[in-house]
Amino acid sequence: MQPPPSAIPLTQPLREAGLQNLLTAYIIAGLLFMLLPGTFLGVWNLVSISSEHSLSSLSASWIQAHGHAQIFGWIGTFIIGIGYYSLSKMGTIAPFALSRGWLSWGLWTCGVALRWAANISLWNWRLLLPISAGAELAAFLIFFFTVSRHRSSGAHRRMEVWMMLVIASTVGFLILLVLNAAIAARLAMAAATPEFPHGIDQRLLVLATWGFPVLAVWGFNARWLPAFLGSKPASDGSLLATLILCGLGVTAALAGNFHIGAAFLIMASVTAALALNIFERAQRPPQLQGVHPAFPVFIRLCYVWLLVASLLSAWAATADRNGGIWGASRHALTVGFLAGMIFAIGPRILPAFCGGRQLFSPALMFAACSLLNLGCLLRVSSEIPAYEGLARAAWRVLPYSAVAELIAVSLFTLNLGLTLARPAAPVRDTRLYTISFSP
Numbered sequence: 455m456q457p458p459p460s461a462i463p464l465t466q467p468l469r470e471a472g473l474q475n476l477l478t479a480y481i482i483a484g485l486l487f488m489l490l491p492g493t494f495l496g497v498w499n500l501v502s503i504s505s506e507h508s509l510s511s512l513s514a515s516w517i518q519a520h521g522h523a524q525i526f527g528w529i530g531t532f533i534i535g536i537g538y539y540s541l542s543k544m545g546t547i548a549p550f551a552l553s554r555g556w557l558s559w560g561l562w563t564c565g566v567a568l569r570w571a572a573n574i575s576l577w578n579w580r581l582l583l584p585i586s587a588g589a590e591l592a593a594f595l596i597f598f599f600t601v602s603r604h605r606s607s608g609a610h611r612r613m614e615v616w617m618m619l620v621i622a623s624t625v626g627f628l629i630l631l632v633l634n635a636a637i638a639a640r641l642a643m644a645a646a647t648p649e650f651p652h653g654i655d656q657r658l659l660v661l662a663t664w665g666f667p668v669l670a671v672w673g674f675n676a677r678w679l680p681a682f683l684g685s686k687p688a689s690d691g692s693l694l695a696t697l698i699l700c701g702l703g704v705t706a707a708l709a710g711n712f713h714i715g716a717a718f719l720i721m722a723s724v725t726a727a728l729a730l731n732i733f734e735r736a737q738r739p740p741q742l743q744g745v746h747p748a749f750p751v752f753i754r755l756c757y758v759w760l761l762v763a764s765l766l767s768a769w770a771a772t773a774d775r776n777g778g779i780w781g782a783s784r785h786a787l788t789v790g791f792l793a794g795m796i797f798a799i800g801p802r803i804l805p806a807f808c809g810g811r812q813l814f815s816p817a818l819m820f821a822a823c824s825l826l827n828l829g830c831l832l833r834v835s836s837e838i839p840a841y842e843g844l845a846r847a848a849w850r851v852l853p854y855s856a857v858a859e860l861i862a863v864s865l866f867t868l869n870l871g872l873t874l875a876r877p878a879a880p881v882r883d884t885r886l887y888t889i890s891f892s893p
């Protein structure tokens with residue numbers, strides 16, 4: 455019997471081109487989710503809240519639609535796409551049929567889009583909410599089983615700690631999707647509206663941030679930053695301690711104990727920065743091919759935001775009354791740390807991964823990263839006095855923070871879009887698609 459066409463091994467250049475096309479599709483979908491359902495809705499929400507001077511004036515369903523589009527639609531899509539590509543290139547997973555990657559892309563993008571539509575329009579939400587959660591879970595399971603099949607190398611290889619962080623992040627993502635599907639099914643059967651109840655949403659958000667994208671960033675940072683920053687290789691013992699502390703923090707928060715959770719997350723953030731030697735002097739010239747020379751500054755700023763986010767979460771656990779301290783902590787983490795990291799690392803790796811291209815403009819990268827940090831600073835510093843009723847004037851600053859972040863996001867998308875529109879390098883030249891990780 456003939457094997458199915460998708461299982462026939464492709465020649466090396468053809469497979470390389472196929473992997474690049476798959477990654478490019480994930481990147482484009484992620485950018486679209488970030489820009490329209492994510493950021494535009496976020497700006498709209500913030501302007502509405504600022505004009506009413508109250509967070510409770512806005513539909514929780516719309517707020518959750520924004521959060522879901524950003525975390526699942528943007529960050530989740532990027533992580534799955536980069537996971538398929540980079541784990542294949544590093545030779546850590548067994549070769550897989552590319553059609554699987556495309557099937558999970560289709561299911562994933564439909565699932566995220568349906569969730570956004572259900573939350574915004576409420577049209578047939580009892581049907582759309584569980585279908586969306588089921589499609590997201592199915593897409594992720596295809597990814598999960600694909601990347602779990604390790605290449606057999608004959609010799610027994612010790613698992614590196616950066617890999618443990620990436621695996622923990624993948625497991626965190628899976629648990630999040632299972633909980634999301636269970637809650638969506640329950641709401642569809644028994645609730646009056648599609649939004650997740652506030653208490654459950656708060657706990658899930660800790661898993662959706664610290665329990666998966668933050669762990670993935672730490673894992674890939676440990677792998678890439680020694681080359682990109684010219685820093686000392688990460689310390690395995692401290693990285694392992696970071697993983698354990700973060701796991702304890704997320705578990706405590708999921709159990710509803712935000713005080714203890716925040717204490718562990720502060721320790722995890724400090725340990726991560728120390729383990730990765732973020733604030734230490736570089737030992738070799740950084741490998742900055744194609745990106746702006748301020749790259750190391752932007753990476754360090756991300757870790758400043760990480761520390762701010764963890765400290766604010768401890769304050770929020772004791773003193774938040776109107777959602778202002780939680781909101782500031784969450785955006786220090788999602789905008790300052792996660793988006794800041796993608797805005798810095800994305801231009802370094804994605805042009806190379808998506809066809810050996812050159813970044814369109816390092817100057818645009820600098821503008822996007824600077825505006826993102828400025829917007830985040832305005833947001834985090836004014837959200838607490840505004841929402842918590844400490845200074846009315848702070849309400850006037852919030853819309854400016856939204857505009858700064860919106861311009862930043864648009865410049866980042868434009869830069870990556872123009873980069874992807876450039877011709878790819880000849881597919882034979884596989885050197886261009888890999889990144890040298892050796893110090």
Ligand code: HEM
Pocket residue numbers: 493496497499500503509517518520521522524525529655659777780781782784785788789792793855856859860
């Ligand atoms: C232009 C940038 C952004 C704006 C204007 C914005 C605005 C908002 C607003 C107004 C809220 C409601 C709660 C609050 O006021 O704190 C919110 C919640 C949230 N945002 Fe953003 N945001 C932005 C970027 C991001 C990014 C980049 C992420 C993630 C990568 C993100 C993730 C979230 C999450 C998870 C929530 C909580 C949703 C929930 O309660 O379930 N936001 N955002």
